[in-house]
Structure formats: C-alpha cells, structure tokens
Amino acid sequence: MPRVVVDVMLKPEILDPQGQAILGALPRLGFDGVRAVRQGKRFELDVVDEMTEQTVRRIAETLLANPVIEEFTVHTG
Amino acid sequence: MTTGTSASALDTVARATNTPDEPQPYAELGLRDDEYDRIRQILGRRPTAAELTMYSVMWSEHCSYKSSKVHLRQFGEKAPASDALLVGIGENAGVVDIGDGWAVTFKIESHNHPSYVEPYQGAATGVGGIVRDILAMGARPVAVLDPLRFGPADAADTRRVLPGVVAGVGGYGNCLGLPNVGGELVFDPSYAGNPLVNALCVGVLKADRIMLAHASGVGNKVILFGARTGRDGIGGVSVLASATFDDSGAPAKRPSVQVGDPFAEKVLIECCLELYDAGLVVGIQDLGGAGLSCATSELASAGEGGMVVDLDRVHLREPSMSAEEILASESQERMCAVVAPEHVAAFFAVCARWDVDARVIGEVTAVSPEEASRGGRLVVTWHGETIVDVPPRTVAHEGPVYQRPFARPADQDALVADDPARLPRPATGAEFRATLLALVASPNLCDKSWVTDQYDRYVQGNTALAQPENAGVIRVDEVSGLGVAVACDGNGRYCRLDPYAGAQLALAEAYRNVASTGARPVAITNCLNFGSPEDPGVMWQFERTVTGLADGCQALGTPVTGGNVSFYNSTGDTAILPTPVVGVLGVLPDVRRRTPMGFGGADGAALLLLGRTRPEFGGSEWAWTVHRHLGGRPPEVDLAAEAALAEVLVAASATGLLAAAHDLSDGGLAQVLVEACLRGEAGARITLPAGADPFVWLFAESAGRALVAVRPDDRAAMADLCGSHGVPWTDLGTVQASSTDLVIDAVLAVPLAELRAAWSGTLPALFEG
Structure with a gap:
C-alpha cells in the first residue's frame, strides 16, 4: 500500500463553523440550492509496502485527527 | 440519518400521569433517590423524560450549587455596604458604578473539565461563555484575563494540555477582538490530570442600561437567537436519547465537548448591543451550562412566573434531535431574549442586519396566585404535545441543598507542624546567586510571555497596562481617562496550609496588585476550584476558604459581586490544592496616571x-x-x-x-x-x-x-x-x-x-x- 489517503471530518454532531461560513457565502456568490456544507481535511501518505492499515489508523488517531471531535476514514490501494 | 422519537413513544405529561410506575434512568442522569422522589412530590406524578432532563441538569452540582450554597450565603450576609454596587450576587454578573454614568461588570468562571478533555475547544468555549455572561448584563465586553494552572511543567500531559489551552484562549479572544490583559500561569503536581482553566471577563456599560434576566410582561415574546442548536455538550442526557439510537442500530457516542465559533459570538455581541441601544429587550439571558433548560426556567422564575415554549420552533443544526437533547444542548453563541410584541419586528430587523438567526420560541404567560405560590408555570410543547409542565422556580432555584459534612483533614496538623525553618538556606554569595537564578527560572516565577504573547493585549486601543504588569488597566472613558484595573490571584499552596488565611492572601494579593497601579479596589469576583465535596476534608477547605474570603471582603470593604464554584477537581482520590482565585476590580480616575x-x-x-x-x-x-x-x-x-x-x-x-x-x-x-x-x-x-x-x-x-x-x-x-x-x-x-x-x-x-x-x-x- 504505497499511497494511503486519510479523510478527516468533524463528527456530525459537532459544530463546523467553516462549513457554515461556506454555506453562508454561496448564495452571496450566486450559487443557490446548497442546503448544507461540511468541510474536512484530506491527507495523502506515501508509505512503505509493509505498512499495515492498523498502523495507518494509529497514525490517524494519534496525529491526523482529534478523535474527541473528529472522525476519519482510511482509503488504501 | 436517524429519526427522532416517534410520536407514539413521546413521553408527554398525559402519558407520565398514566404510567406512574415506568422506570426512569434518573440515577444515570446523576440524580439521587431522594432527589428523584422530590421531583415526583413537586409534580404530583413522575416527571416526563423532558422534565427529568431539566431537573437533572439544573439540580447538578454545576448549576444548583447544592453543596456550596449554605456556605456561599456568607458573601451576601457579610457584604460590606457599598454605594457602588448596582447589581450584586445572583444575576449573571455583578455591576459596579465607577462614576460619570459608567458602570463595569466583571465575573470569573471555570472551564476546567472540558479543557482537560479537549484543551483547545474547552478553553475557547470557556472564554466564550464568560463573555456572554457579561454581554447579558447589557455591557460591551472589553477585556479578559485567564488564570491557568497545570501539572508539572515538564510532565508529558502538560505538554499536551497547555499549548492547546493557551491557543484556545488566544484563538477565541483574539477573534473576538478582546484584549487579554492579565492572568496567572501556575504549575503544581496536584493539577496533573485536572488543569484549572479559569476565565474572567470585564464589560462596560452606561449605568442606566443594565439588563436583567427576567421574563416580565404577560404576552411578551421569548426569542432564541444566535447559533443554531445542535448536539453539543449534552453529556449524560444521551442516556435518555439512547433508546432512539438503539432502534436505528447506530448509537452515536455523544461528545460532551462543545465547539465554539468566535466570529458568530462577535456578531452576537454587536447585535445584542444594538438591540439594547434601541430599547428592544425586556430581559435577556445567555445560554451556557444546561442550555435552554437553564435559560427558560431562570427567565420565567425571575419574571411573571409563567412561560410557554414550543420546541418545534427552535432552529436546529440537526433535525433529528429529540426534545430532551434540545433542552439540554449546550451549543455555544446563543442568547434568549424577552421582547414586547410590538418590538418583535424591529428585533428581527436588527438580527437580520447582523445575519443572526432569531426565532420566537415562546411567550410570557400569566399565572394564577395558586400557581405562583407553587413556583410559577413553565409549559414546553413538542410536536403539539405538552412534554413539560413544571413550576420553573423549583427547577432553577429550589434544587437540593446539602449540608455536607466537613472535617479538618487528618494530616493538617502534621503539615502545619512541618516548618520550613529546618530547611538549609543559602549562606555564601555563590549560593545566593544560584538560588536567585534557580528561582527566577522556575516555571512558576519565570517570564510568562511565551503564553501572553499568543494573546492580543492591545486590541481596541484602550489597554493602558497589561501582562506582565501588576494588573490589567483598561480605559473606559476616552475623554476623562476614567478606567478600571483588574487583577486575579490565587495560591493553592497557602490554601492547603491554611485555607482561611490562604483565601485572604489571594484576596490581599489581587487587591494589592490593583492598588499598585494607582486604582482604588472596589469589588471582587471569585472562582473556587476544589476537589470533591463528598470528601469531608475538601469540604472543610471549602468552608474555611469561603469564610476567610467573606471576612476578608468585609474587612477591606470590597463586596463579592459573583463568581463560580468548581468541584470534583481531582485525579483518582487525590484532590487538587484548594484553589480560590480572586479577581479584584479597581477604579482609576485617569489611566494616564497609572x-x-x-x-x-x-x-x-x-x-x-x-x-x-x-x-x-x-x-x-x-x-x-x-x-x-x-x-x-x-x-x-x-x-x-x-x-x-x-x-x-x-x-x-x-x-x-x-x-x-x-x-x-x-x-x-x-x-x-x-x-x-x-x-x-x-x-x-x-x-x-x-x-x-x-x-x-x-x-x-x-x-x-x-x-x-x-x-x-x-x-x-x-x-x-x-x-x-x-x-x-x-x-x-x-x-x-x-x-x-x-x-x-x-x-x-x-x-x-x-x-x-x-x-x-x-x-x-x-x-x-
């Protein structure tokens, strides 16, 4: 698994001020019809072949995400 | 997305009356058997799930002061007569007359536990919460101070918690454009695993524009405005809601952490100040701990006593929220106002101008003399059904009061007998030099600018003095130079040795700090950080501290205007050092003379x-x-x-x-x-x-x-x-x-x-x- 992607999002019940700001800006720019926006972070990791998904998950919960308020998904392959 | 409780399962007042024996998870919500029995006695039936939510959060130690109340009375009983005190203990914050038509309000609160769980957001929302308390008094917030206490400076956990807390304090306060003009940074092993994150805010208002938290005037509208309501900080109430989620097979773990949005708070501040200026507000309350449960019950019981609230009108961030979650949500940046019907349109126009969401959620109602004698009547509906029908005074003010046993700790005598006179002292010039250098480099005495440089100290252009000066000095009147000085101090070690003297030493130090700038000390606020009230030794420390502080304030002629108690600050069985933090406010006729x-x-x-x-x-x-x-x-x-x-x-x-x-x-x-x-x-x-x-x-x-x-x-x-x-x-x-x-x-x-x-x-x- 040389390339791993980790997506980090705020947990759904947590307030997302940036997402709300984007939502507020869209109609001002003429884009109607968007009902909700939530934004997050994407990490692309180049890793050695022996790297296990378990280790990637540990990396994600230790450094990439704040598990108190965020959740993450790991995409491999 | 999960759905809310279906209408058939809704625990209405009618259903509660018909199902008196249905078991309820009151213990999981933190209520004792006798407390639950008292709720049943008050209502003459079992509470509905929504009522149980309200009572459990409002009768918690945090909201009801049930262990501290009997001692805190001394602050009122021993308060020195003061013409300067316009609003005393009991409101969101005390208000002090500083002359020339100006008044100042200030208060300190703790946000200890949230800051340990999530340092950045915990500290940030601590600042946001105290700022809204000050705003609710009708004042423009003008400065904050943050006394912080952590475990050993070189401990790994301190490295995790401290940078996050400091960044959170700075992040929220800087975004609001509030100067951070003082505070403390103290390290002690007793705070490992339980940092103390206290926040003090100062606000300025014209003495004739004080706002109070009361819902007066039958027919007046109750308006919830600011951020939308989400599942923030609902903690224990998830016990009630968990059934809903079990049904869907996706029991989300509810974080009790709240995330703040300082930019939302900034527009809320400006919006509120414009509403006050336009005379559109009868009464106002900020939403903090216990959210709508607190705001509605406190507003109602401080006014006519009657209120109806329709929860369906609350603007939700997540449509699937249950009624109990809405009542307990601690979503940040919200306020609740009472507005005369003829002013509602103008109120909405101001909110729209600031892009602040506002909804009428209820109305002030008349109560019969019989209802008034029982503590008023607060009715909450949801999906057209009545789910709360309670006397609001019993929720807000008639919670349990405990006379917790207290006893001088067994080790107190040995501690006091262990006099430091026996310790070796420096004698030679070289030893003095080494001692001096070791002390100035010690974490408690060293330069704190690594922390305070992360805070904006001079924004707004009214800061005359800020950290590391003796006290923060803020100009109030640009023409006359009239201003205030604020300092906060505490010393847990002194209090551990003698809590009565330690509290007075904290008071004396803050008083001295303020006077050192040339300001005359006039009033105090306090944040009492202690271990578990169920420990008689801790309760003895608490009783001695409050008595010492009340006696000290009486002697110095500076009344206590308000404050906050934080209990259960312990790691395992080990309590923190008893740590009263005292904030003193002084008046300086002209800040140019500081x-x-x-x-x-x-x-x-x-x-x-x-x-x-x-x-x-x-x-x-x-x-x-x-x-x-x-x-x-x-x-x-x-x-x-x-x-x-x-x-x-x-x-x-x-x-x-x-x-x-x-x-x-x-x-x-x-x-x-x-x-x-x-x-x-x-x-x-x-x-x-x-x-x-x-x-x-x-x-x-x-x-x-x-x-x-x-x-x-x-x-x-x-x-x-x-x-x-x-x-x-x-x-x-x-x-x-x-x-x-x-x-x-x-x-x-x-x-x-x-x-x-x-x-x-x-x-x-x-x-x-």
Missing part, C-alpha cells in the same frame, strides 16, 4: 520597600522550588495593613509621586527586583538594612508589601505619606538606568543579561518544538 511596574523610566529613583518583612517561608516558592517542601504556616494576614498600603499606593499615584511600583508576592523581594529591572531594562543597586538577614529580606513572602521607586525630590513626601498611614518603609537603594547589573551589596551582583536568559528561557525550552 503606575507602571518597571524601573525603565525611573533613573536615579530612590527605592523604598513599604510594609513589614518577616521570616515567612511556609508555602513559599523558595521552599517548593529548592526543596520540594510544602509545610508550615502561610504568611501572616493583616488586612488593616493591606488597606493602609493600598491607600498609600493610590494617593501616591494620584499625586504623581511614583515612578514605579510593584507589589511583592511569590518569590519575595528578589523576584520583584528582577522583574522591575528587566521591565524597561534598568539596573539597580540595593543595600539591605544593617543587620538584616539577606535570605529573609530577599526571599520571604510576607504579605502587605510593595516596592516603590520615587524621584529623589519626592522621597520626603513619600515618607510622610507612609508615616501618615502608619505604613512602615525601608530605604533600599537606587535605580541606575545606565547600569547593566542588579547589585545587592555584600550579597550578590548579577548582570541583567544573565537574569533575562534564566528568566525568559524556561517556557520556550519546555513548550517549543
């Missing part, structure tokens, strides 16, 4: 030490830093001497006698000399009195002292002023601006560069990289 602490502009000035120095080392920074010793008696408290010293400092400032002044506290005279020399970079030559024990003079922490710098021409006048107030003084030497050394004749001489390197190197070495 007294700075540094020697920078005082070349050739004579240095006088005011007050009496005694061989007092119990709980001292020296005993702790050098010997890891905590024992003996804290410094003696003499409040008459404190008052006299303050009179001298205020009078000398008003008549322009002082080039600089710095109060003495932790670390004693040596620390003050170092700080004053490094502030403005000026050397000094000190000659201790003949026959004086240099160790006692340099490192004792006797209270009631200040070091002042006066121009040679003013020395006689200063001496006269001290004499007329009975304040002893000692000639100590002179400021030598061109000198690059701090010289203490026959004891030590240290280059300022070496002192600065030691003093300023500590925090960056610990927390950078």
